[in-house]
Amino acid sequence: MATLDIEKLRKVRGLMTGGATEGERAAAHSRAEAIAKAAGMTLKVALSKLDAPAQPKPRSWFDDFADAMEAKEPGYKAREAAKQAERNARDARRRAEVLAAYGSEAALFIRTEREALLEAAIAPLATWDQWTDDAGTLHRFAKTLDGVASDFWNVKDITPAIREVVTSAYPWPATLAEALSEVKDWDRLRWDRGLFCRPGEWSHYAEVECRVTLLEDELKSGRPAASWDDLQARFDWKRYTEERTWIDPTPRDDPFLDRLEADFAFLKASAQAAGQESTAPNGSQAASAPQPATRRTNAQKRADVLSMLDTHPDLSDREIARRAGVSPQTVNTHRRTRKPTA
Structure with a gap:
């Protein structure tokens, strides 16, 4: 309540x-x-x-944290205030974009097509309650699913009956890349609705949480990779989960995983250049006999980086480095010294 x-x-x-x-x-x-x-x-x-008199708020450790940090790092409060101002401005811009896309705040909270399909699918398993939006409109939500009530759904909480209905309400992703795309869609909807609520107030409906939980489980470990693209999606998922945990946009800082992704990109390119089937990195499908990998020359690496800088200048140095199998410093050097294309 x-x-x-x-x-x-x-x-x-x-x-x-x-x-x-x-x-x-x-x-x-x-x-x-x-x-x-x-x-x-x-x-x-x-x-x-x-009209009741305001109750004094009990002091906590957090009330003194900013003062303690200011004493330790002069200017701390000003820096944090600047960060908060940027967050507020970013949220305001995003709210304007969301309202332009949906037409109104009320339209944003109307169930999407996927939400409607999931709601219909879980109806036989649900007990219902209601919530009221700012306009006084009542919306129903599943209080329990198959006898289970949870604020934070884990795979172990999802009964076979729940799994069956939420995975079949509409087509299940055929690839890990499609699974990651759907997770990102659900995250964006949650973040967009959260812009119009008090912090932490909006969360997905239970049936959506169950579907997202199962999608994320597949991305983590639930489905074996069946293609190079599946492996790439798993790398992308790992990067995405780390970067979405921060309040402000923060690129992942993990040199080992960066190196691992670059190794993968190199091996994939080598295998494809040698004529191996790009859909069978694990031998699950017929592939031509492996050929010795040919190491790219510095000139080839430079050409790959410059090509991506021309076609995708919006990508970060780190992302281009990951795709090209070079270091971010190399990409930054080429970005600063390259001549603009005509």
Whole structure:
């Protein structure tokens, strides 16, 4: 059950008495009732909270953290304030983009086609509850699935019945690259909706969480790679999971994995150049006899880097280095010294 949003209720109460028209005041009253109901209260009880004296917030270790860091690293507060300002600006830009794409905040929270298919598929297994959006609209959600209730779904929580319906609600990805693409789609939807909620307030519906959990399990270890592209998707998944954990955009800093990806890119290119089947790195399909790998010359590496700088100048030095099998420093040197294409 949601906690009472005091500030939102305070604004709505102002419209209940100060609205320009009777209709506006009635709409505000209905919205206030919905806010109270979402918190498990009557409107009278909820309104009484607005006039209650504010309770002093207990101090915690975090309250003194910024002061301690400022003493240790002068300028810390200013740097953190600048970071927060950039986050706020970035979120504001993204909110504008989302509203332009969906047309309205309400449209953003309407179930997508995939969400609707999953909701229909899990209906026989679900018990239902409701949540109320800012406009007072009720939305139902599955409180339990096959008798299981969880805020954080793990593979072990997903019963065979749940697995069956969420994997068959619409086609399951045929490749690991497709699985990663779907995970990214779900993450983007969650982040976009979260921009219009209080921090940490929005999470996916249970059936979506179950599908995402199973997709991520396949990417981690659940499905053997059947192609070079599958192996690449697994590398991409590892990079994605590390970079998405940070509040601000932060490239992965792992030289060993960078080296491993570069080795893979080199071996893949060598195998394909030797005429081996690109879909059979593990021998699962017929392939021509392996040929000795031919090491690329420095001139060939330089040509590959320059080609990618021309065709994909937006890629980072690290990403181009990964694809070309060279160091990020090499890419940066070529980026700074190359002549612009006509």
